[in-house]
Amino acid sequence: MNPEVDTAARDRTGPDETPQQADRAVTIFEKSVPGRRACQLPGSGVEEVPLADLIPSHLLREEPAGLPEVSEPEIIRHYNRLSRRNFDLDTGFYPLGSCTMKYNPRLNERVAALPGHARLHPATAPGDAQGALELMYLLQEALSEICGLPHVSLQPSAGSQGELAGLLLARACHADQGRNPGKVLIPDTSHGTNPASVSMAGYEVVKVATDGQGGVDMEDLRAKVDEDVACLMLTNPNTLGVFDRNITEIASLVHEAGGLLYYDGANLNAIMGQCRPGDMGFDIVHVNLHKSFSQPHGGGGPGAGPIAVSDRVEPYIPRPQVVKSEGEAGRPAYDLDFDRPKSIGRLRGFQGNFGVFVRSYAYILSLGADGLAEASRTAVLHANYLKSRLAQGRAGQYLPVAFERHCMHEFVLSGAPMKRELGIRTLDLAKRLLDFGFHPPTVYFPLLVDEALMVEPVETEAKEHLDDFAEAIESILEEAEQDPGIASEAPYTTPVRRLDEVGATRRPVIRQPD
Amino acid sequence: MAGYTPTTPADRDRMLETIGVDSIDELFAQIPEEVRFDRELDLEDGLSEPEVHERLAAMAAANRSTEQAPSFLGAGMYDHYVPAIVDAITQRSEFLTPYTPYQPEVSQGGLQVMFEFQTAMSELTGLPVSNAGLYEGPSAAASAAYLAMAATGRTGLVASRGVHPHSRETLATHAGGFGAGLTEVGLVDGLTDPGELEAAIDEQTAVVFLQNPNFLGSVEDIAALGELASARGALLAVAVDPMTLGVLKPPGECGADIAFGEGQPLGNRLDFGGPSFGFFCAREENIRRMPGRIAGETTDLDGRRGFVLTLQTREQHIRREKATSNICTAQALNALAALVHLSWLGREGFVEMGALLARRTAFARERLSSIEGLEPLHEAPVVREFAMRSAGTPVASLLACPSGTGPSLPVYPLGRDYPEFADSFLVAITEQRSRDDIEWLAAMLEGASA
Numbered sequence: 001m002n003p004e005v006d007t008a009a010r011d012r013t014g015p016d017e018t019p020q021q022a023d024r025a026v027t028i029f030e031k032s033v034p035g036r037r038a039c040q041l042p043g044s045g046v047e048e049v050p051l052a053d054l055i056p057s058h059l060l061r062e063e064p065a066g067l068p069e070v071s072e073p074e075i076i077r078h079y080n081r082l083s084r085r086n087f088d089l090d091t092g093f094y095p096l097g098s099c100t101m102k103y104n105p106r107l108n109e110r111v112a113a114l115p116g117h118a119r120l121h122p123a124t125a126p127g128d129a130q131g132a133l134e135l136m137y138l139l140q141e142a143l144s145e146i147c148g149l150p151h152v153s154l155q156p157s158a159g160s161q162g163e164l165a166g167l168l169l170a171r172a173c174h175a176d177q178g179r180n181p182g183k184v185l186i187p188d189t190s191h192g193t194n195p196a197s198v199s200m201a202g203y204e205v206v207k208v209a210t211d212g213q214g215g216v217d218m219e220d221l222r223a224k225v226d227e228d229v230a231c232l233m234l235t236n237p238n239t240l241g242v243f244d245r246n247i248t249e250i251a252s253l254v255h256e257a258g259g260l261l262y263y264d265g266a267n268l269n270a271i272m273g274q275c276r277p278g279d280m281g282f283d284i285v286h287v288n289l290h291k292s293f294s295q296p297h298g299g300g301g302p303g304a305g306p307i308a309v310s311d312r313v314e315p316y317i318p319r320p321q322v323v324k325s326e327g328e329a330g331r332p333a334y335d336l337d338f339d340r341p342k343s344i345g346r347l348r349g350f351q352g353n354f355g356v357f358v359r360s361y362a363y364i365l366s367l368g369a370d371g372l373a374e375a376s377r378t379a380v381l382h383a384n385y386l387k388s389r390l391a392q393g394r395a396g397q398y399l400p401v402a403f404e405r406h407c408m409h410e411f412v413l414s415g416a417p418m419k420r421e422l423g424i425r426t427l428d429l430a431k432r433l434l435d436f437g438f439h440p441p442t443v444y445f446p447l448l449v450d451e452a453l454m455v456e457p458v459e460t461e462a463k464e465h466l467d468d469f470a471e472a473i474e475s476i477l478e479e480a481e482q483d484p485g486i487a488s489e490a491p492y493t494t495p496v497r498r499l500d501e502v503g504a505t506r507r508p509v510i511r512q513p514d
Numbered sequence: 515m516a517g518y519t520p521t522t523p524a525d526r527d528r529m530l531e532t533i534g535v536d537s538i539d540e541l542f543a544q545i546p547e548e549v550r551f552d553r554e555l556d557l558e559d560g561l562s563e564p565e566v567h568e569r570l571a572a573m574a575a576a577n578r579s580t581e582q583a584p585s586f587l588g589a590g591m592y593d594h595y596v597p598a599i600v601d602a603i604t605q606r607s608e609f610l611t612p613y614t615p616y617q618p619e620v621s622q623g624g625l626q627v628m629f630e631f632q633t634a635m636s637e638l639t640g641l642p643v644s645n646a647g648l649y650e651g652p653s654a655a656a657s658a659a660y661l662a663m664a665a666t667g668r669t670g671l672v673a674s675r676g677v678h679p680h681s682r683e684t685l686a687t688h689a690g691g692f693g694a695g696l697t698e699v700g701l702v703d704g705l706t707d708p709g710e711l712e713a714a715i716d717e718q719t720a721v722v723f724l725q726n727p728n729f730l731g732s733v734e735d736i737a738a739l740g741e742l743a744s745a746r747g748a749l750l751a752v753a754v755d756p757m758t759l760g761v762l763k764p765p766g767e768c769g770a771d772i773a774f775g776e777g778q779p780l781g782n783r784l785d786f787g788g789p790s791f792g793f794f795c796a797r798e799e800n801i802r803r804m805p806g807r808i809a810g811e812t813t814d815l816d817g818r819r820g821f822v823l824t825l826q827t828r829e830q831h832i833r834r835e836k837a838t839s840n841i842c843t844a845q846a847l848n849a850l851a852a853l854v855h856l857s858w859l860g861r862e863g864f865v866e867m868g869a870l871l872a873r874r875t876a877f878a879r880e881r882l883s884s885i886e887g888l889e890p891l892h893e894a895p896v897v898r899e900f901a902m903r904s905a906g907t908p909v910a911s912l913l914a915c916p917s918g919t920g921p922s923l924p925v926y927p928l929g930r931d932y933p934e935f936a937d938s939f940l941v942a943i944t945e946q947r948s949r950d951d952i953e954w955l956a957a958m959l960e961g962a963s964a
Contacts, residue, residue, distance in 0.1 A: 022927040025622065027557070028853075029959075041867060043867075044870045044873045045948055046876075047873070049873060058763075064760070066863050082622075082623040087612060088607050088612045090611045091739065109605065112785075117570075119593070121784050122788075123589050127921070131575065154688050159842065160843075164688075169689055172690075193597050193840050196840035199837070247549060248549060273555045297843070298847030299613070299615065308719050338930065344687055347684060349678070350788065351786075351788075355783075356788070361926055371559075371560040374519065380541050388533045428686070461520070463524075487839040494620050496820040497816055504811065510808055511632050
């Protein structure tokens with residue numbers, strides 16, 4: 001058993017409060033005491049003229065903003081105590097499907113914090129930012145090689161902005177050829193960001209069905225591919241964790257009709273150094289640096305969503321673009337190229353999430369060609385191992401795998417038999433896992449699997465954690481055979497118990513009342 | 515062993531045995547032969563930690579950071595001091611390494627941070643509804659356009675040229691997808707031209723974009739300009755620099771329907787442009803059209819106070835193509851940095867900061883105006899940044915270092931964004947730019963324009 005898991009905690013199923021539960025949530029605003037403060041600002045060093053002499057008084061604020069009045073020790077204590085109310089990857093197994101919760105090396109934090117990176121102003125003249133531009137250029141090159149596509153724009157802020165960029169690129173590409181197709185094809189297994197991005201790009205979403213093997217239903221695809229298709233968005237391996245064997249045929253069908261292929265890189269961690277989206281026929285790829293390339297997730301960001309594109313799409317990529325030329329004495333010189341007349345323009349300010357680039361570049365240097373390939377191979381090994389473990393015993397009985405074949409880096413189970421036979425839902429199982437010290441897998445996604453659980457164990461977890469997880473599932477199912485009520489009311493040991501989400505939506509309280 | 519993987523050959527063999535295959539290659543057999551990658555990636559092999567550190571440190575050393583020399587660069591991102599407690603808190607594993615709080619029972623820390631952040635931003639902007647953050651400033655403008663189009667059923671976007679050029683460019687990029695048209699309104703004496711603005715707004719205008727202070731540093735009369743928008747039934751969206759809201763009238767008191775902006779000045783380092791965060795506040799009636807994550811208060815089974823992601827039916831993972839935005843991963847850690855910085859500044863310190871900026875900026879503008887050949891581009895009031903015009907010496911030669919081989923003078927030339935102001939540049943002030951630094955800049959400019 002994993003010694004880090006509090007075994008006493010999992011036996012708690014009663015109403016007694018834990019000390020952490022007894023410690024009720026109090027906000028920093030409620031801790032405010034008039035007259036307290038933390039900061040001491042430098043003196044202005046100039047004449048203390050009344051503000052109204054500088055700015056007309058009707059443009060000035062009358063009442064100070066209601067920020068808290070607290071001392072520095074209280075701030076530290078408040079946020080440290082809050083932090084202990086989070087589950088985090090550094091503390092425990094986090095097999096959240098499609099999120100690639102891999103270890104975040106502390107080295108990457110250290111190099112990102114070097115003042116030469118962290119305190120570099122984005123409008124610094126390129127001649128004074130050669131190190132940063134070189135790093136961006138080298139990251140572009142590395143991602144280009146990994147994706148098998150010749151050009152990379154680092155600009156998009158995250159996967160969803162990469163998707164929107166990709167769709168706007170498709171639009172620009174078609175328009176340049178005098179075409180204006182109106183539809184984008186998306187498999188019904190796709191991430192929610194795909195259809196949302198399609199709408200924001202002004203296209204109509206057309207769903208494509210999934211076949212019995214978990215891949216694109218070729219018959220349905222053939223029926224839907226026509227000249228009005230701007231693009232097909234695909235994740236491969238898809239959200240079911242299976243590799244679409246028909247990818248070459250899919251690509252030629254879409255290309256022959258004049259459409260482009262977009263690759264959602266959320267699942268790139270399965271295939272680094274094994275196969276490349278460009279070689280599969282994709283024209284545009286986004287890469288989630290906060291997944292495969294180890295940028296910490298930060299409780300919901302920051303990330304970055306660079307895109308890699310083919311020659312056909314390159315003229316339209318966002319500006320500015322980092323370029324390299326020969327400088328003085330044959331040394332390379334790097335610059336920002338704004339002169340890109342066919343560019344779709346900007347998606348955001350300045351050059352992108354550079355701090356994320358530093359971390360991911362450090363990660364790529366640390367792993368190298370051999371390490372990246374090994375990471376993907378190990379991720380796939382771990383997923384298949386955990387899938388096999390969960391095919392045994394009660395899990396195999398109540399939580400069958402959605403598609404019975406080898407998976408890539410993640411796999412999907414269905415909790416439908418568990419719900420039918422034991423009376424507990426996937427949600428209940430997820431909540432009970434919290435009492436066992438695990439973050440649950442992604443639940444209720446993908447949508448086409450009833451009571452879905454999507455498990456991604458990643459390469460940086462040791463075998464014993466995978467074993468512990470499998471044993472925890474087994475224990476919960478065994479417990480539910482005896483008393484399904486335990487899981488239905490779980491969790492018991494977390495800082496708060498199951499929360500009323502419906503009530504929160506009905507009467508939204510989204511800020512501290514005055 | 516590369517890749518931070520703990521799996522030994524013995525582990526691997528036992529796993530393969532459980533799976534019932536002989537090799538990892540068998541697991542990859544599902545990838546068709548014709549797309550399999552048959553060589554090694556053309557990258558170096560993995561380096562040791564000291565080697566990686568050395569390589570990255572060498573790159574950092576090839577940059578001229580604001581730690582090495584005073585910088586007066588601004589244009590939306592500012593070299594404010596980031597207090598030590600910001601690093602201490604944001605580097606805690608419990609904030610650094612979780613995912614988006616999909617399991618609220620074990621994410622109360624992050625969710626309460628969002629709730630507190632929303633409260634702080636609502637206080638700053640004077641608008642009741644805030645989300646938990648967007649990517650950054652300019653793309654928040656695009657989110658505002660998307661909201662306004664849904665709220666009004668109109669497709670026209672009007673933006674003052676005082677709005678950050680990156681925001682206007684980002685709006686133009688997105689407008690292509692949204693099916694919207696963007697009209698720009700010029701500036702007179704550093705301020706949005708009210709006559710041109712009035713003429714630009716019509717019955718198809720969904721939203722009018724203003725910025726305060728505007729890109730040239732001028733403090734606009736938002737309330738007066740905003741009336742032109744509301745008179746025609748358009749929403750008013752105002753981009754604000756959060757660090758000026760200690761002294762400037764909040765957009766919520768100036769008739770703004772949406773306040774948004776670049777959050778970097780609050781607790782986030784420059785990082786050559788990101789990651790930072792965008793903020794987005796609105797009035798009650800648009801709460802269900804908001805983009806991004808929102809945390810809400812609720813209770814648990816036993817009646818304890820708790821927090822959850824709320825109003826999720828707006829979001830892409832539920833609503834898919836009908837979502838109010840496609841945003842998923844955003845900038846939670848950056849929003850936490852802002853919240854800690856704002857708590858550190860506190861109610862009084864935040865006002866003091868604004869006043870300090872305004873006084874030093876006034877001093878710097880006057881000091882630089884005393885230099886022969888330089889004059890203010892406009893006479894409008896300023897608060898933390900201002901534009902100077904060089905009548906004689908071209909800006910490029912003014913900014914090039916005297917010897918031609920050293921660093922450029924760290925001020926922002928306006929020519930790329932405003933061809934009409936190619937003879938002008940911006941100077942930004944923070945609490946880290948002392949009077950001595952301002953004198954240093956003045957001396958450099960005196961030398962260059964002589």
